[in-house]
Amino acid sequence: xxxxxxxxxxxxxxxxxxxxxxxxxxxxxxxxxxxxxxxxxxxxxxxxxxxxxxxxxxxxxxxxxxxxxxxxxxxxxxxxxxxxxxxxxxxxxxxxxxxxxxxxxxxxxxxxxxxxxxxxxxxxxxxxxxxxxxxxxxxxxxxxxxxxxxxxxxxxxxxxxxxxxxxxxxxxxxxxxxxxxxxxxxxxxxxxxxxxxxxxxxxxxxxxxxxxxxxxxxxxxxxxxxxxxxxxxxxxxxxxxxxxxxxxxxxxxxxxxxxxxxxxxxxxxxxxxxxxxxxxxxxxxxxxxxxxxxxxx
Numbered sequence: 697x698x699x700x701x702x703x704x705x706x707x708x709x710x711x712x713x714x715x716x717x718x719x720x721x722x723x724x725x726x727x728x729x730x731x732x733x734x735x736x737x738x739x740x741x742x743x744x745x746x747x748x749x750x751x752x753x754x755x756x757x758x759x760x761x762x763x764x765x766x767x768x769x770x771x772x773x774x775x776x777x778x779x780x781x782x783x784x785x786x787x788x789x790x791x792x793x794x795x796x797x798x799x800x801x802x803x804x805x806x807x808x809x810x811x812x813x814x815x816x817x818x819x820x821x822x823x824x825x826x827x828x829x830x831x832x833x834x835x836x837x838x839x840x841x842x843x844x845x846x847x848x849x850x851x852x853x854x855x856x857x858x859x860x861x862x863x864x865x866x867x868x869x870x871x872x873x874x875x876x877x878x879x880x881x882x883x884x885x886x887x888x889x890x891x892x893x894x895x896x897x898x899x900x901x902x903x904x905x906x907x908x909x910x911x912x913x914x915x916x917x918x919x920x921x922x923x924x925x926x927x928x929x930x931x932x933x934x935x936x937x938x939x940x941x942x943x944x945x946x947x948x949x950x951x952x953x954x955x956x957x958x959x960x961x962x963x964x965x966x967x968x969x970x971x972x973x974x975x976x977x978x979x980x981x982x983x984x985x986x987x988x989x990x991x992x993x
Contacts, residue, residue: 714973717958725966735762737956741769744785765798771805772831773818787839799844799877815848819856820864844875849882849928879910880941888926903948912958930960939979946983
């Protein structure tokens with residue numbers, strides 16, 4: 697792994713990479729296993745109001761490992777205008793850290809000045825397509841970079857929707873230049889909860905826009921009427937079918953992929969997380985073999 701003149705880690709081109717979401721509980725395990733962790737993803741919101749010492753520590757970390765920033769607070773998927781202040785605050789952090797990329801969810805997080813406290817799915821219609829595109833354009837202009845945008849999981853179909861998730865995302869990508877942070881566990885959860893075919897969903901969206909992949913785990917939950925839903929909670933190992941979706945994606949995506957394993961709590965031993973990364977490597981290798989075999993025909 698090379699280091700550039702300014703001290704930043706140089707990213708290896710044309711190579712799939714595998715990393716972890718950065719949490720304090722995982723820090724020692726990550727740093728002791730840098731040969732098996734290619735990069736890390738840091739929640740930007742944890743540093744937006746941090747003191748200078750903490751930000752300097754993140755800068756120092758970025759010289760040890762490639763850093764991706766992941767935002768969870770802007771909520772561009774709305775007809776309302778995202779305010780300038782949070783975008784400008786994030787822009788300052790991006791400028792200070794100089795991550796290789798940063799990302800945000802196409803999610804709805806506030807209305808009328810009230811924070812939802814959750815990455816909610818917006819009503820999927822033409823109005824939210826237009827509002828999302830306008831917000832993504834403003835975010836790009838104020839930060840100087842276009843974030844990768846992430847699909848989200850939901851337990852309910854957004855009320856008032858006139859479009860499927862597939863059609864809504866297709867409309868977004870047709871009209872904006874942003875890359876895609878493809879959360880495969882979110883696709884898996886939504887496919888279970890709403891009865892669509894995950895592979896058909898993936899096949900309908902542009903593979904050349906996929907830059908980054910999220911993997912995670914979840915669990916089944918029930919309401920009082922014993923109706924079951926599958927919850928994306930980032931507290932459990934990645935299910936086997938999600939690795940199959942990863943192989944399917946790697947067989948279609950022409951760009952090098954950065955695969956991030958998300959874990960937000962109930963942390964297992966580092967060896968278990970590294971084993972999950974190895975399963976991800978194997979899944980991508982299976983998919984790349986299919987891609988190369990097809991290219992050779």
